[in-house]
Amino acid sequence: MATLSGEAWRVDPEVAAAAPGPVLPHVSIRPARGWTALNLGELWQYRELLLFLIWRDIKVRYKQTALGAAWAILQPVFSMVVFSLFFGRLAKVPSDGIPYPVFAYCALLPWQLFAYALTESSNSVVANERLITKVYFPRLVIPIAGVLAGLVDFSIAFSVLIFLMLRYGIVPTWTIATLPLFVLLAILTALAAGLWLSALNVQYRDVRYTVGFLTQIWLFLSPVAYPSSLVPERWRPLYGLNPMAGVVEGFRWALVGKTAPPGAMLAVSVMVVLLLLVGGLFYFRRMENSFADVI
Amino acid sequence: MSDLAIRCEGIAKQYRIGQRERHRDLRDTVTDAVTAPFRRVRAALHGGNGRRSSGPAAIWALENVSFEVRQGEVLGIIGRNGAGKSTLLKILSRITWPTRGSADIYGRVGSLLEVGTGFHPELTGRENVYLNGAILGMKKAEIAHKFDEIVAFSELEKFIDTPVKRYSSGMYMRLAFAVAAHIQTEILMVDEVLAVGDLQFQKKCLGKMDEVAKHGRTVLFVSHNMLVLQKLCTAGIVLDAGTVVSQGRIGSCVRCYSQLLESRPDFTAATALDGSLAIKTVRILDEQGQPTVTWPYGQRLIVEVDTSVSVPCQRLALDVTFYTSDGQRLFGLQSDSLSGRTAYDAGLHTVRFEIENPGLTVPEMYFDVGLRTTGVGYEAMLPCAGYLILKGYVPPHAHNLNLITPSASAIWS
Numbered sequence: 001m002a003t004l005s006g007e008a009w010r011v012d013p014e015v016a017a018a019a020p021g022p023v024l025p026h027v028s029i030r031p032a033r034g035w036t037a038l039n040l041g042e043l044w045q046y047r048e049l050l051l052f053l054i055w056r057d058i059k060v061r062y063k064q065t066a067l068g069a070a071w072a073i074l075q076p077v078f079s080m081v082v083f084s085l086f087f088g089r090l091a092k093v094p095s096d097g098i099p100y101p102v103f104a105y106c107a108l109l110p111w112q113l114f115a116y117a118l119t120e121s122s123n124s125v126v127a128n129e130r131l132i133t134k135v136y137f138p139r140l141v142i143p144i145a146g147v148l149a150g151l152v153d154f155s156i157a158f159s160v161l162i163f164l165m166l167r168y169g170i171v172p173t174w175t176i177a178t179l180p181l182f183v184l185l186a187i188l189t190a191l192a193a194g195l196w197l198s199a200l201n202v203q204y205r206d207v208r209y210t211v212g213f214l215t216q217i218w219l220f221l222s223p224v225a226y227p228s229s230l231v232p233e234r235w236r237p238l239y240g241l242n243p244m245a246g247v248v249e250g251f252r253w254a255l256v257g258k259t260a261p262p263g264a265m266l267a268v269s270v271m272v273v274l275l276l277l278v279g280g281l282f283y284f285r286r287m288e289n290s291f292a293d294v295i
Numbered sequence: 296m297s298d299l300a301i302r303c304e305g306i307a308k309q310y311r312i313g314q315r316e317r318h319r320d321l322r323d324t325v326t327d328a329v330t331a332p333f334r335r336v337r338a339a340l341h342g343g344n345g346r347r348s349s350g351p352a353a354i355w356a357l358e359n360v361s362f363e364v365r366q367g368e369v370l371g372i373i374g375r376n377g378a379g380k381s382t383l384l385k386i387l388s389r390i391t392w393p394t395r396g397s398a399d400i401y402g403r404v405g406s407l408l409e410v411g412t413g414f415h416p417e418l419t420g421r422e423n424v425y426l427n428g429a430i431l432g433m434k435k436a437e438i439a440h441k442f443d444e445i446v447a448f449s450e451l452e453k454f455i456d457t458p459v460k461r462y463s464s465g466m467y468m469r470l471a472f473a474v475a476a477h478i479q480t481e482i483l484m485v486d487e488v489l490a491v492g493d494l495q496f497q498k499k500c501l502g503k504m505d506e507v508a509k510h511g512r513t514v515l516f517v518s519h520n521m522l523v524l525q526k527l528c529t530a531g532i533v534l535d536a537g538t539v540v541s542q543g544r545i546g547s548c549v550r551c552y553s554q555l556l557e558s559r560p561d562f563t564a565a566t567a568l569d570g571s572l573a574i575k576t577v578r579i580l581d582e583q584g585q586p587t588v589t590w591p592y593g594q595r596l597i598v599e600v601d602t603s604v605s606v607p608c609q610r611l612a613l614d615v616t617f618y619t620s621d622g623q624r625l626f627g628l629q630s631d632s633l634s635g636r637t638a639y640d641a642g643l644h645t646v647r648f649e650i651e652n653p654g655l656t657v658p659e660m661y662f663d664v665g666l667r668t669t670g671v672g673y674e675a676m677l678p679c680a681g682y683l684i685l686k687g688y689v690p691p692h693a694h695n696l697n698l699i700t701p702s703a704s705a706i707w708s
Contacts, residue, residue, distance in 0.1 A: 024481060029389060029398040052429040056415055063417045134412040135430055136389040136404070292391040293310065 032289035053145035121194025195280030240268030305396035371528035402481030411471030416460035449473035
């Protein structure tokens with residue numbers, strides 16, 4: 001193997017002296033072979049890019065809309081009104097002694113966060129095709145940014161809840177301190193599913209059509225319009241296999257505090273999310289080698 | 296050993312047919328459609344020759360590519376379309392993985408496989424500078440520090456808070472290149488990014504590239520433009536059908552590439568940034584209408600260019616500009632001044648130039664094809680679209696270039 005051009009090689013002596021010789025970072029490129037390490041340290045190095053991508057998604061989300069960020073409020077509020085009318089008033093669905101609008105809104109908040117985060121992250125890799133085929137960075141940044149961008153809408157919609165609780169005279173108890181944990185669980189659930197779906201979406205665009213359908217079904221499988229107390233006690237841990245069941249009931253418990261803590265159901269939910277998430281991370285890492293070739 | 300920047304050993308990349316063919320842009324489709332038969336024929340010819348054959352469903356985009364680049368070296372990667380240049384850069388940029396072989400890179404890598412990657416049309420110029428900088432691997436503080444310099448380089452001070460969707464394609468390119476030009480990695484990989492933009496800005500970009508090259512940074516540069524390559528690079532490698540056919544001094548690489556073009560002319564395609572205009576094919580024909588690479592003295596040469604226009608265009612013109620092999624401009628033909636017509640409907644148009652050889656005293660030349668709508672900037676540009684050998688004329692003063700513009704006509708259809 002010949003080296004190239006001997007005497008044609010020229011370097012400014014000053015630059016050559018200043019250049020850090022052996023401390024240069026070394027990148028080794030080898031053929032991709034199956035499962036690889038997650039390399040979360042590298043992900044941390046690219047945290048600024050992650051923030052920029054989240055910032056971009058937020059900035060662009062309501063550009064050229066008449067109502068702007070009001071959309072973040074309108075969607076859950078309208079759902080709450082419709083749910084209150086049809087499930088609360090007409091169908092008389094029980095609400096564990098909580099006024100139905102508050103009952104529904106407490107659940108719609110994490111639900112909308114989850115549904116948005118799941119949809120965004122599932123489409124994120126395909127939507128960022130240009131980046132993936134032209135620049136190197138840890139690909140995990142993309143679905144993670146898609147999930148986290150949903151937090152802004154969530155915060156805006158949360159302000160309505162404060163108003164609702166004042167209106168119904170509900171004062172939160174100490175349990176509200178656990179709320180961030182349930183937000184985290186909702187985010188991780190969306191990320192776990194999003195990792196699998198976004199990687200699959202690269203190969204099979206069917207995923208795009210599946211996600212809308214999936215979130216619809218998932219909504220009915222989660223205690224958003226009805227309380228999980230409708231599910232017989234002994235089936236509840238099984239019901240917790242749907243992680244959003246744990247998240248939604250956890251939200252109600254943390255915010256209103258009147259319902260029983262989700263307990264066993266939550267424990268099952270957390271286990272399921274962790275399994276899905278770790279599996280999703282490794283699956284994504286395995287598939288990302290071929291993203292640029294297949295996308 | 297310590298001055299090594301990149302070492303590639305036996306890099307090979309296999310694509311399954313069909314794998315790359317989904318969701319691609321038109322440019323790739325056209326390019327591949329044209330080059331695929333060559334690759335396949337070549338693969339078939341060499342199939343029993345020690346090369347690993349992987350059945351009809353696979354294409355080796357690269358085979359056994361080995362080379363080394365030392366720190367501070369500027370390496371030109373030369374080859375026809377589909378030769379594997381971009382695949383090689385993508386592997387070295389860690390965008391795709393090699394099927395076999397290995398590469399070791401010492402130093403941080405900045406890749407410019409496209410100018411303006413990640414630009415968002417809804418965001419302002421300022422916001423896009425930060426976003427694009429972050430995507431290219433710069434830290435926020437680094438971008439903030441360089442921000443004024445970047446804006447000054449782009450000459451877009453007045454428009455920096457305007458959404459880039461309101462920019463012209465030239466402004467867009469200027470801003471994008473300005474960000475890219477300020478990447479401070481030890482190694483820079485650049486793929487054919489100077490092809491669009493107005494001529495003055497192209498010069499500025501080349502100047503910047505030259506500056507980068509002279510400051511001891513390692514640069515890998517893919518281009519079709521022999522003139523630019525000869526100006527910037529110290530060394531080169533020539534790829535053909537995925538294998539290295541020549542490596543060493545840039546001059547000998549360019550000669551090798553010329554020989555390749557002579558045996559099989561390279562027909563490329565270029566699309567304007569907004570996708571509205573495209574140069575699809577270029578054909579060089581002799582008086583009998585047969586494809587050729589030679590232009591005998593006293594004979595007529597026909598250059599036919601297929602273009603596609605997606606929206607009706609009021610001021611459209613196609614230029615063919617001829618250069619000597621060392622980059623001096625010989626003469627240029629403008630379709631608007633030759634045919635008098637500038638308005639075109641959406642659709643496919645072919646422009647046909649018929650040129651008399653007036654006795655040009657050069658042995659060989661290249662030409663560029665550019666589509667422009669208004670002014671002097673090109674919307675779509677094919678650098679080194681063709682290569683010609685001039686024959687049958689013994690020049691009286693070999694070192695004085697004959698600058699007579701040949702008589703020519705242009706017909707649009």
